[in-house]
Amino acid sequence: MEIKQVVVSHDGTTRHLNAVSTAIPKGKVTTIIGPNGCGKSTLLSVMSRNNKPLEGHATLENRDLLEYKPKEFAKKLAIVYQQNDIPADLTVEKLVMYGRMPHTSLFKKRAEEDEEAVTWALTCTNLLEKRHNDLSALSGGERQRVWIAMALAQKSEILCLDEPTTYLDIYYQLELLELVKQLNEQYGLTIVMVLHDINQAIRYSDHIILMKAGKIIAEGEPRDVITKEVIKEVYGVNSVFHEDEQLGLYMMPLSI
């Protein structure tokens, strides 16, 4: 996917994205990071067509995103949001089945292909045993995985995740990031996600987009992008970097 000179404004005056250009590498894990209000979720929403650019355009396979029909686009890209309403009286399987919508039409009934995709999505997210459980009976981490399973059932090439770890404790955070890694490595899914935790971003991404005030400050491999100077510039925080055999590169914020 390519983003060219995109401008987005939510209120018509402030430019929440100011002439942003970038490209999402296929088959890689890309993470967008930056301070609060820097436009990282807005950038993700342009990619998922939830915000229309005022200027510039986003293209996928050399076609403008806005040219795609809803179902056609849903086969290309799936997105999971950080917070979701839990509908009453719905089982895990039924919710995940909604992910098959782009592949079905009014007159086509649940086919074998749909069943397989749902079972695959539930297997990936380790929810196979819970498939007949009601959503309200799941834990926070499980619920987040159900929404990912629904997105997986879409069988799209690109999977976007908007702050997937924000409301989870560290156990579920790791579990989720490991799942993302596995999806990328085993099934070649292109991942685009927004994260808050810089160390998680370093550890789990191939490509990092660092943003501040509606602009991209730096992008590239984690080690090249995230440096002491950049952290000071973007977050206004002094930090220490350390290379550890077990952890790899990691950063500790020091002072402000």
Next chain:
Amino acid sequence: MTKKIFSFIAVTVLLVLTSIYAATTGSIQMSFTDFITNFFNSDNADMAAIKDLRFPRIIVAIFAGAALSVAGVLLQAILRNPLADAGFIGISAGAAFTKLFIVSFVPTLFFFTPLAAFIGGALACFFVFLLSWKSGLNPLKLILVGIAINAMFSGLTEAMISFGASATGSITSNLSLKTWDDVSLIVTYGSIGLLLAFILYASCNVLVLSDKTAKSVGFNVTGARIFIATVAVLLAASSVVVAGVISFVGILVPHIARRLVGYDHKVLIPFTALLGAFIILLADTLGRTLFSPMEVPASTIMAIIGGPFLIFLLRKE
């Protein structure tokens, strides 16, 4: 599963029994056996009177109840708000206003009253959407906007009546003196609306998810909303044209229906139609027979039951 089947059977039986009771009770009394044996006997004067006077009333009550209840379910699905009701948010009032306007000022266009009522209802629905859209269809704001729209159209209707518009059976609901013409009207439009509603169950189910999520699976949220709203307005308008404004049915019936058969619209919509038909027929029949020869309109009974019920719902939330 058994609870669902049992609920369907129980309400069907109740509906049939109430229909027979309604047909045989009143100023002309008839025993059940006489009713059955004379059902196809055109020479029996009592039976002929019942067929002419009570059958239309019963059929209108059944269709009005089904239409208004299903309109409630549809509105609740698209607005994601359990308190949405055609009567509450001004759709019925809008329909009643345009209907009265045509009947009083351009009676030559009488043939088009259903269409006029539909336009009035659609207008009210459009205003409610427009004015509460910015708040992201915030449930509380939506209800407040609806109450305002409802007040405006009811006020206009009352103003027209004080200026001498013919108010016979138009503003308050009245199910008496229904004719077979009324029946054919509500059955035609009501059936179309109900049928469309049954077909739309899958879209209603998807709308339960948030808009963002529904969109991400390739669902045309706006298109579905507009279409479902149109069907809801058609249902509400067709019942207002024939039976007048009856509030609270659209909240009360779907709520009970969800308790009995769950949230899946595939089952919920048909069951709501059945339960709504039963409840309005029961309300009308009780209003007609309990204090006879005095008559209490079905809408009054619904308001008396519905008010406390709404408070109960609000307290629970």
